[in-house]
Amino acid sequence: MDKLLLKNGNYIPKLGQGTWRLGEDSRKRKVEVEALQFGINKGLNLIDTAEMYGEGGAELIVGEAIKDFNRKDLFLVSKVYPHNASRRKIFSSVENSLKRMGTDYLDLYLLHWRGTVPLKETVDCFEEMVKQGIIKQWGVSNFDTEDMEELFSIEKGSNCVINQVLYHLGSRGTEYDLQSWLMKNNTVMMAYCPLAQGGFLREELVNNKSVMEIAKNHNISVYQLLLSFVLNRKNIVTIPKAIKKEHIQDNIASLKIILKEDELERLNREFPAPNFKTWLDVV
Numbered sequence: 142m143d144k145l146l147l148k149n150g151n152y153i154p155k156l157g158q159g160t161w162r163l164g165e166d167s168r169k170r171k172v173e174v175e176a177l178q179f180g181i182n183k184g185l186n187l188i189d190t191a192e193m194y195g196e197g198g199a200e201l202i203v204g205e206a207i208k209d210f211n212r213k214d215l216f217l218v219s220k221v222y223p224h225n226a227s228r229r230k231i232f233s234s235v236e237n238s239l240k241r242m243g244t245d246y247l248d249l250y251l252l253h254w255r256g257t258v259p260l261k262e263t264v265d266c267f268e269e270m271v272k273q274g275i276i277k278q279w280g281v282s283n284f285d286t287e288d289m290e291e292l293f294s295i296e297k298g299s300n301c302v303i304n305q306v307l308y309h310l311g312s313r314g315t316e317y318d319l320q321s322w323l324m325k326n327n328t329v330m331m332a333y334c335p336l337a338q339g340g341f342l343r344e345e346l347v348n349n350k351s352v353m354e355i356a357k358n359h360n361i362s363v364y365q366l367l368l369s370f371v372l373n374r375k376n377i378v379t380i381p382k383a384i385k386k387e388h389i390q391d392n393i394a395s396l397k398i399i400l401k402e403d404e405l406e407r408l409n410r411e412f413p414a415p416n417f418k419t420w421l422d423v424v
Contacts, residue, residue: 142184143396145378147302148327149278153249154216155372156396157187158389159333159382164198169384170205176384177206181215183393189305189331189380191220191253192238200241208243217242218249218380220282220305223256226263235275250276251305254283254423261295268297278302280331285421286319293326301328308332308377310352310370311342312422313414319421324376332379334424335371336364351411355404365391369398370408 143155158180163173177188188207190199200219207215219242225234239245250270252263267279280303281292292298304323308315308330315330323330337343346352347363356366371379372395383389400408 142186145329145376147278147329149300149302151278151302153303153329153378154185154187155378156185156392157189157216157218157378157380158185159380160188160190160199160203161194161333161382162199163190163382164195164200164202170202172384173202174206176386176389177203178210179386180383180389181207181210183389185389185393186214187216187218187378187380189218189333190242191251192225192234193220193222193253197237197241200238204242204244212244216248217244218251219247220251220253223252223254223258226252226256226266227258228262228266231263231266232270235270239275246274247276249278249280249303251280251282251303255288260292260298264292264295264298264300268300271300280304280328282306282331283421283423286322289319289322289326289328299326303329303331303378305331305333307334307422307424308371308379309335309337309346310367310408310412311337311346313412314419314422316414317416317418320374320376330377332371332377335379335381336367338424346412349411351407355400355407358404359398361394361398362391364388365395365398366400368392368395369400370405372396372398373400373405 144152190203219238221234270276280301282305284304356363
């Protein structure tokens with residue numbers, strides 16, 4: 142599996158598995174566990190989850206899925222609610238996440254989005270967790286450029302290794318300034334929802350003539366094309382969710398798809414990145 146080097150010398154896989162909406166329906170538990178296990182067996186050892194997903198249900202699914210694998214081979218990511226990111230609550234939150242996943246450490250722990258708890262308080266707690274070995278490294282999620290600048294102005298704030306944000310062909314606002322800022326400051330971007338969510342925009346993307354023709358030229362699905370668009374960007378890892386085994390295999394195959402300059406230019410014409418600052422898209 143391709144990997145990116147983090148600023149602290151550790152590596153993170155370029156492609157992983159997302160778990161949003163997992164653990165919400167007990168009838169789907171077996172299928173969800175088996176999907177994660179199938180992905181791990183195929184080399185998708187990066188698994189992203191959060192205490193918010195299914196109110197801990199997704200973490201329980203992850204815990205069941207990984208119990209028979211070597212923990213050292215996995216890269217586990219979870220996220221803390223903003224209202225739990227205070228010194229009074231955050232250590233309980235991380236311990237609960239660890240218990241649900243049946244592990245004694247996380248490879249990466251993220252602040253899910255900004256809340257009312259001062260960033261310095263959360264950063265200090267993250268740094269203590271690193272020293273204690275509870276987490277290997279930490280980062281943030283849904284932070285725009287100004288948020289990142291404020292974070293890096295705090296003592297030890299620049300130890301943030303990742304910012305997880307929404308990014309796909311139809312949502313390219315981060316290209317205006319956030320992606321370049323992260324690269325300049327040696328911070329990796331983790332893209333969630335790389336295939337877009339359901340609804341009008343998703344339909345517009347997958348039914349677009351240029352998208353369909355480029356996918357056909359590569360003998361791939363339109364979803365593989367959307368994923369390869371994200372994977373072709375520098376300094377980005379991504380975490381698409383997939384339950385069906387054939388979709389997981391398609392996601393892995395997308396790592397080897399190289400888009401040509403004329404194909405990227407065509408996609409840029411159809412779905413251009415904004416040339417002005419926009420609000421950060423979130424789900």
